[in-house]
Amino acid sequence: MAVETQQSKVGYPEGRAFERFLRWRKQLGALWGTLFFLSTLIGMVVLVVLVADIVDGAFGYVALEYRVDPESLVLDYHKNQMVSMPKTLPSEEDVVLVDGIAQRPAAIGFVGYAYYQQKADSVRVLSVDGVLPDEATVAEGRYPLARPLFLYADAKTLASKAEAALFVGEYLRRVDEVAASVGYFPAGESVRTENLAAWTRASGLSGESLPVAQGELSVTGSSTVAPITQRVADSLVADNRFVGQVQVESIGTDAGFRRFCADLGVDLVDASRPMQSVERAACLQLGRAPIEFQIANDGLPVIVSSQNEFVRELTRAQLQQIFTSATRWNEIDPSWPDQDIFRFIPGVDSGTLDFFVTALFGSSLAEQSTPVLLDILTSNISAGRLRALEAQRPLAELSKTELVERIETEVLRPQVAASWSLTDSLLRRTEIEAAAAAMPGTALIFKSWVNWEFLTSPQSSDPLHAGVRTAIFGSLLVTLVAFLLAVPLGIAAAIYLEEYSSGKSWFDRVVETNINNLAGVPSIIYGMLGLAVFVRFLGPLTSGLAFGVGDPSTANGRTIVSAGLTLGLLVLPLVIINGREAIRAVPRGIREGSFGLGATRWQTVWSHVLPNAITGILTGVILAVSRAFGETAPLIVVGASTFVVVDPNGLFAKFTSLPVQIYQWTSRPQPEFQHLAAAAIVVLLLLLVSLNALAIWLRNRYSRRVI
Amino acid sequence: MSISLAVSSSSSIESPQARIAVESRNLRVFYGKFMAVRDINLQVEECKITALIGPSGCGKSTVLRAFNRMNDLVPVARTEGEILFQGKNIYDPDVDAVEVRRRVGMVFQKPNPFPKSIYENIAWGARINGFKGDMDQLVEESLRGAALWDEVKDKLKQSGYSLSGGQQQRLCIARTIAVKPDIILMDEPCSALDPIATLRIEELMRELVNQYTIIIVTHNMQQAARVADYTAFFMVDDTRTGYLVEYGRSDQIFMRPKDKRTEDYITGRFG
Ligand SMILES: Nc1ncnc2c1ncn2[C@@H]1O[C@H](COP(=O)(O)OP(=O)(O)O)[C@@H](O)[C@H]1O
Ligand SMILES: [Mg+2]
Numbered sequence: 021m022a023v024e025t026q027q028s029k030v031g032y033p034e035g036r037a038f039e040r041f042l043r044w045r046k047q048l049g050a051l052w053g054t055l056f057f058l059s060t061l062i063g064m065v066v067l068v069v070l071v072a073d074i075v076d077g078a079f080g081y082v083a084l085e086y087r088v089d090p091e092s093l094v095l096d097y098h099k100n101q102m103v104s105m106p107k108t109l110p111s112e113e114d115v116v117l118v119d120g121i122a123q124r125p126a127a128i129g130f131v132g133y134a135y136y137q138q139k140a141d142s143v144r145v146l147s148v149d150g151v152l153p154d155e156a157t158v159a160e161g162r163y164p165l166a167r168p169l170f171l172y173a174d175a176k177t178l179a180s181k182a183e184a185a186l187f188v189g190e191y192l193r194r195v196d197e198v199a200a201s202v203g204y205f206p207a208g209e210s211v212r213t214e215n216l217a218a219w220t221r222a223s224g225l226s227g228e229s230l231p232v233a234q235g236e237l238s239v240t241g242s243s244t245v246a247p248i249t250q251r252v253a254d255s256l257v258a259d260n261r262f263v264g265q266v267q268v269e270s271i272g273t274d275a276g277f278r279r280f281c282a283d284l285g286v287d288l289v290d291a292s293r294p295m296q297s298v299e300r301a302a303c304l305q306l307g308r309a310p311i312e313f314q315i316a317n318d319g320l321p322v323i324v325s326s327q328n329e330f331v332r333e334l335t336r337a338q339l340q341q342i343f344t345s346a347t348r349w350n351e352i353d354p355s356w357p358d359q360d361i362f363r364f365i366p367g368v369d370s371g372t373l374d375f376f377v378t379a380l381f382g383s384s385l386a387e388q389s390t391p392v393l394l395d396i397l398t399s400n401i402s403a404g405r406l407r408a409l410e411a412q413r414p415l416a417e418l419s420k421t422e423l424v425e426r427i428e429t430e431v432l433r434p435q436v437a438a439s440w441s442l443t444d445s446l447l448r449r450t451e452i453e454a455a456a457a458a459m460p461g462t463a464l465i466f467k468s469w470v471n472w473e474f475l476t477s478p479q480s481s482d483p484l485h486a487g488v489r490t491a492i493f494g495s496l497l498v499t500l501v502a503f504l505l506a507v508p509l510g511i512a513a514a515i516y517l518e519e520y521s522s523g524k525s526w527f528d529r530v531v532e533t534n535i536n537n538l539a540g541v542p543s544i545i546y547g548m549l550g551l552a553v554f555v556r557f558l559g560p561l562t563s564g565l566a567f568g569v570g571d572p573s574t575a576n577g578r579t580i581v582s583a584g585l586t587l588g589l590l591v592l593p594l595v596i597i598n599g600r601e602a603i604r605a606v607p608r609g610i611r612e613g614s615f616g617l618g619a620t621r622w623q624t625v626w627s628h629v630l631p632n633a634i635t636g637i638l639t640g641v642i643l644a645v646s647r648a649f650g651e652t653a654p655l656i657v658v659g660a661s662t663f664v665v666v667d668p669n670g671l672f673a674k675f676t677s678l679p680v681q682i683y684q685w686t687s688r689p690q691p692e693f694q695h696l697a698a699a700a701i702v703v704l705l706l707l708l709v710s711l712n713a714l715a716i717w718l719r720n721r722y723s724r725r726v727i
Numbered sequence: 728m729s730i731s732l733a734v735s736s737s738s739s740i741e742s743p744q745a746r747i748a749v750e751s752r753n754l755r756v757f758y759g760k761f762m763a764v765r766d767i768n769l770q771v772e773e774c775k776i777t778a779l780i781g782p783s784g785c786g787k788s789t790v791l792r793a794f795n796r797m798n799d800l801v802p803v804a805r806t807e808g809e810i811l812f813q814g815k816n817i818y819d820p821d822v823d824a825v826e827v828r829r830r831v832g833m834v835f836q837k838p839n840p841f842p843k844s845i846y847e848n849i850a851w852g853a854r855i856n857g858f859k860g861d862m863d864q865l866v867e868e869s870l871r872g873a874a875l876w877d878e879v880k881d882k883l884k885q886s887g888y889s890l891s892g893g894q895q896q897r898l899c900i901a902r903t904i905a906v907k908p909d910i911i912l913m914d915e916p917c918s919a920l921d922p923i924a925t926l927r928i929e930e931l932m933r934e935l936v937n938q939y940t941i942i943i944v945t946h947n948m949q950q951a952a953r954v955a956d957y958t959a960f961f962m963v964d965d966t967r968t969g970y971l972v973e974y975g976r977s978d979q980i981f982m983r984p985k986d987k988r989t990e991d992y993i994t995g996r997f998g
Contacts, residue, residue: 522802523802524802607839609835609837609839610839610841610842611800612797612800612833612835612839613835613839613840613841613899613902614841615797615800615828616795616797616828616832616833616834616835616903617828617829617832617851617852617855617856617902617903617906618825618826618828618829618830618832618852618855618856618906619825619852619855620825620855623855627841627851627855628841631842632842
């Protein structure tokens with residue numbers, strides 16, 4: 021018995037050898053499993069990288085450069101408006117203004133607070149929106165025509181450059197007095213304490229008696245703040261607290277910040293507004309951590325002569341009216357006298373006028389009223405363009421947001437100054453903000469290159485307004501023609517080959533071999549076929565001339581029909597091959613059952629084979645449509661137009677398609693067009709996915725009905 | 728079970744009053760160059776069950792399918808000889824195979840209802856053959872004829888696939904009798920079924936034979952002995968070509984086979 025057992029197991033591993041064998045077998049299995057997983061992983065990685073790559077280009081930061089700065093557009097409009105009012109007297113000299121107002125009971129104007137104080141007996145200050153300007157209302161921002169003024173330094177300079185630290189220290193101590201003498205309001209005790217604490221933290225200095233500063237300083241920025249800084253510097257030099265030179269430049273706040281955050285040679289900045297986060301980012305990029313000192317408040321008193329008996333207070337709306345539209349006092353308030361308004365305003369180049377306008381009307385387009393926007397739009401475009409816009413849609417009908425949009429496209433006309441990929445936008449945000457801040461007159465926005473306007477606009481040479489509408493229509497029509505050709509022909513051929521052909525005749529054999537080979541022919545060859553047959557040979561038909569469509573002098577065969585027929589031929593083998601697979605997969609029993617009842621071949625095909633094969637046939641159709649939708653090379657050969665801005669008006673129209681459009685954009689060197697291409701790819705993929713989803717849904721619905 | 732050899736019809740193939748439903752003369756079927764069966768001469772009596780038995784691959788299905796020109800559907804198949812049906816050779820060039828199949832229905836080895844509703848399974852065949860009468864009535868009549876009505880009368884709209892294997896096979900029979908054929912061919916109709924379902928089909932065949940001529944292929948000799956009035960025994964020769972060894976009344980074939988080969992086969996099976 022034992023011998024027998026031994027014999028029966030001869031050849032098979034035993035004991036330890038058996039364990040080893042099992043382990044080995046398991047390891048081999050695991051190895052294969054890992055290989056399969058890795059293969060799948062590689063596929064997934066490729067897919068993820070592909071999607072990431074596309075999305076990377078389709079979204080990201082864009083620095084928009086306006087040909088016209090929106091703020092100065094608004095500012096200039098209102099300034100013009102003010103200057104062109106009758107009985108308006110501009111003067112650079114505040115004294116002239118105050119005196120002028122003092123002498124005329126019907127006059128009104130605004131001056132620096134210091135000048136008002138000098139003549140406080142002959143002029144009267146008005147409350148605006150119920151608030152009178154004084155130190156408190158201005159500091160708290162309750163007075164509408166008020167703003168804080170700043171001096172900016174940075175931590176590193178204060179810590180390492182003694183003269184700068186000492187200068188700022190003295191500045192902060194003296195500024196209240198100086199500001200008042202220049203015509204501004206002091207910032208107040210608490211602000212000063214806070215400022216000095218910040219200064220101490222940054223410079224490490226404190227105490228009352230500071231050493232004498234020695235060296236050279238460069239201060240730049242706001243022309244509003246410059247007089248304060250200049251006077252502080254002068255008084256320091258005069259008192260021998262500062263030995264050397266302090267250079268004070270007036271280049272404006274924007275430019276001042278830009279210099280400060282790009283050039284270490286600038287020590288301090290005068291600013292009439294706080295620093296914005298993008299500017300701060302640019303500074304940090306340079307290694308500067310800006311420190312803000314609020315040094316004073318600017319508040320413009322609106323004054324009338326003390327002989328004026330009727331005006332005591334005004335609202336902002338009334339002020340707007342007084343300076344830009346009304347000519348007589350009783351237009352503002354019927355109870356007021358029927359007298360001309362005399363306006364005294366600072367000269368157009370004065371920062372005070374800018375401030376007054378900004379405070380009164382706001383500086384952004386969004387803050388402006390509809391009539392103002394309409395006026396800005398009409399006064400800044402040519403008469404011809406105006407007629408064209410009116411023809412599109414009467415401008416009077418436009419809403420405020422639509423008007424702002426029109427102004428942006430027609431007047432501001434932004435251009436892409438620089439653009440960044442999504443990855444950069446997410447990972448290198450500060451760098452991008454710094455770069456954008458260094459470009460004068462640009463606005464940094466996060467742009468989705470895929471957006472509604474992109475979908476609904478035709479092709480354009482301006483990348484900010486180029487869209488894919490024409491291309492989508494082209495693609496859909498071309499695909500439709502391809503579908504109409506390939507699907508009926510393909511299914512019919514599949515039925516013939518599977519159900520009727522015996523496969524024995526010479527004809528059947530040739531067809532059989534060729535259909536399979538056709539699927540492997542490079543698509544460019546189909547393009548050449550389409551060019552030779554549909555465009556050239558059948559040109560009279562495909563151009564539509566034979567049907568009386570089109571202009572005989574320009575029409576040619578490079579039309580949607582030709583493109584669609586070419587793609588139809590291209591995808592025909594796909595439909596046939598998949599259709600045959602599906603038909604072959606119909607169980608033989610069903611066919612035999614049908615024949616056994618005395619059904620003809622046609623009845624069998626129609627009632628049993630097709631309904632049971634439809635799922636597979638439709639799979640082929642889906643593949644074919646997707647292929648046709650995404651095909652590029654043959655369309656270029658057949659003659660897709662490079663630049664079509666009008667929607668196709670029929671099957672005999674010139675055409676372009678989404679992939680062709682993408683191809684053209686990718687071949688442009690400007691980075692904006694690369695973003696457009698990426699956006700168009702996103703659209704293409706989304707369209708393909710939704711086409712497929714629709715087809716699959718239809719297929720599932722249909723096949724469920726059959727069973 | 729009421730079926731036994733004893734109750735088999737008394738009329739014999741040689742008897743003068745016997746009426747022949749279909750007859751093969753020197754039937755040969757080729758698959759390409761391969762001759763699958765040779766020189767089959769078989770007279771099938773009307774309203775009787777004739778069983779074709781024999782070892783696997785001896786050409787039983789081939790012969791059966793020759794009776795309704797089902798072999799035409801096999802591209803490589805070629806038929807020689809004659810099959811006389813109602814006095815006409817169905818292989819004559821002027822005979823339409825579709826017409827033949829409408830008169831000679833077929834039930835297959837594997838139940839093959841259409842992927843349609845039970846009702847449609849029956850109505851479809853009638854409709855394509857130009858039936859103009861009351862369809863509901865025809866469906867009911869056919870289902871009753873196939874002893875299926877009581878089981879499915881409440882779910883005629885359900886798919887034919889929702890039925891059990893035996894029910895599906897009876898549905899296929901119902902569908903066949905709905906087009907009112909003269910002859911029903913059955914190729915191992917019970918081989919895919921369990922014994923209970925098999926028994927029901929056998930009972931059904933005994934009922935159907937009152938109206939229809941039935942030719943059945945079976946590998947199950949008890950079944951042949953139980954249901955068939957006549958039995959034809961096939962064998963293969965050295966070239967794997969099938970031929971008819973012995974044909975006669977079932978009781979004679981199973982009890983007193985004349986041929987030694989028949990006896991060996993039967994006893995081999997029974998023993
Ligand atoms: N479609 C076919 N093509 C080629 N040979 C076939 C075909 N059908 C059957 N045969 C051959 O014909 C012979 C008889 O087959 P068949 O009639 O199915 O036998 P049975 O039904 O008795 O088992 C077998 O040798 C088989 O291989
Ligand atoms: Mg068989």
